[in-house]
Amino acid sequence: MGFPLIGETIQLLIPSRSLDLHPFIKIRVQRYGPIFRTSVVGRPVVMSTDPKFNHYIITEEGKSVELWYLDTFSKMLPIYGVGSIQKYIRNIALSHFGVESIRERLLPQVEQIVQKTLRSWSTQKSVELKHATSSMLFDFTLKQMFGYDSENSPEKLSDKFANFVHGLMSLPLNIPGTTYHKCLKDQKEVLSMMRGIVKERLASPDKHRGDFLDHAIQDMKTENFLTEDFIVQLMFGILFGTFEPISAVLVLTLKLLSDHPLIVEELTAEHEAILRNRHNPDSSLSWDEYKSMTFTLNVINEVLRLGNVAPGLLRRVTKDIKFNGYIVPAGWDIVLVTPALQLNPETFKDPIAFNPSRWKGLDSYTISKNFMPFGGGIRQCAGADYSRAVVATFLHILVSKYRWTKIKGGNIVRKPILDFEGGLEIEVSEKNK
Numbered sequence: 001m002g003f004p005l006i007g008e009t010i011q012l013l014i015p016s017r018s019l020d021l022h023p024f025i026k027i028r029v030q031r032y033g034p035i036f037r038t039s040v041v042g043r044p045v046v047m048s049t050d051p052k053f054n055h056y057i058i059t060e061e062g063k064s065v066e067l068w069y070l071d072t073f074s075k076m077l078p079i080y081g082v083g084s085i086q087k088y089i090r091n092i093a094l095s096h097f098g099v100e101s102i103r104e105r106l107l108p109q110v111e112q113i114v115q116k117t118l119r120s121w122s123t124q125k126s127v128e129l130k131h132a133t134s135s136m137l138f139d140f141t142l143k144q145m146f147g148y149d150s151e152n153s154p155e156k157l158s159d160k161f162a163n164f165v166h167g168l169m170s171l172p173l174n175i176p177g178t179t180y181h182k183c184l185k186d187q188k189e190v191l192s193m194m195r196g197i198v199k200e201r202l203a204s205p206d207k208h209r210g211d212f213l214d215h216a217i218q219d220m221k222t223e224n225f226l227t228e229d230f231i232v233q234l235m236f237g238i239l240f241g242t243f244e245p246i247s248a249v250l251v252l253t254l255k256l257l258s259d260h261p262l263i264v265e266e267l268t269a270e271h272e273a274i275l276r277n278r279h280n281p282d283s284s285l286s287w288d289e290y291k292s293m294t295f296t297l298n299v300i301n302e303v304l305r306l307g308n309v310a311p312g313l314l315r316r317v318t319k320d321i322k323f324n325g326y327i328v329p330a331g332w333d334i335v336l337v338t339p340a341l342q343l344n345p346e347t348f349k350d351p352i353a354f355n356p357s358r359w360k361g362l363d364s365y366t367i368s369k370n371f372m373p374f375g376g377g378i379r380q381c382a383g384a385d386y387s388r389a390v391v392a393t394f395l396h397i398l399v400s401k402y403r404w405t406k407i408k409g410g411n412i413v414r415k416p417i418l419d420f421e422g423g424l425e426i427e428v429s430e431k432n433k
């Protein structure tokens, strides 16, 4: 359990520079077995790499466990709720970013923003990918939510949001000059911009745009918990879900692809075939074309498996849990270490190798039990399909129309959230120029 109060927090936060399972987990699994206890950020915690226990806990949501996030996260992102609030958030997110919306509306719009972004990158000497993809996703998500127009916005709000995200993992010391202080300040500014938009909409209830914000305002008539402040926090929370993980996946994809030219060739062949088979070469990406990207979707699965963007699922025990002769008492926290399953050599041979072709041989049962980049059970990510569609569309335009080379960076660091030291700088140019 480590030292009094801080427990083993420092050991957990020691950065690891590999895609492999964090040494904190590896060492303890070797020493104590697949389920062990520790103390982190002043809390007693059980960490599990055991598939059976993990699945059991996922099905216990709302019975003997509930969602838990680190105190800094829950203070800054108070929106991830329980019960009817959770259902509401899930449903509204799915109705704007779920499969139906992707098929009916989003796919061509994502294609357009990616085309515009890549065209602009191709005019620059170099692009820092994490910053540039985050900015693209920020502008696009807010455009979907309330028609945000980044080009005519006086400030680069995506930079402020990036500072906020960066500060979330810093020491929570609110003193001028600290990262955390800046994080709170930037969060306030983004929230204040959103609050202004919500107020404007509430003041002109007759105009209907049919977007996310209209939907939420409409629901204020039936859902008591939906206040002006709740809607602002809701949009902020969904923005966070989009901004950080998708950009991390995009950066890791390009980092891994730049190290594996043969995989880029196979990917390019798939996308050139899609373009060749099109009746109208100017038509936009269709749902059927997206669904036909078998290899691309294997590349994305492989990146999600290795990336482990969510380093675990966090739960708090509300009623004593008995498992294999042990008791996890109420009040303890549980971390389901899903990366351990995704990097298990018995399921994924040579687990650290980037090998998208491995997915051809995996059956759906094995996948469902061992691959959980988007969580599982009733809390399974509402943005999973959208995230896959964004990455696939990005790859479609990139490999069919552009060339890129890595200039520098792409050094992986887990703290324990995936990051890239010094970012990843690339140069992009149009293929036919």
Ligand code: HEM
Pocket (backbone or CB within 6 Å): 067, 080, 086, 089, 090, 093, 097, 238, 241, 242, 245, 246, 249, 309, 310, 313, 314, 372, 373, 374, 375, 376, 378, 379, 380, 381, 382, 383, 384, 386, 387
């Ligand atoms: C690569 C991108 C993403 C990853 C890896 C990811 C991962 C996850 C994970 C692991 C969970 C489960 C958390 C838990 O059980 O504790 C989750 C939940 C959630 N995600 Fe995502 N996410 C991604 C993108 C998105 C996007 C784009 C959206 C919004 C459009 C989104 C919205 C949500 C929501 C609303 C929940 C909560 C669901 C609930 O509590 O019912 N996510 N996500």
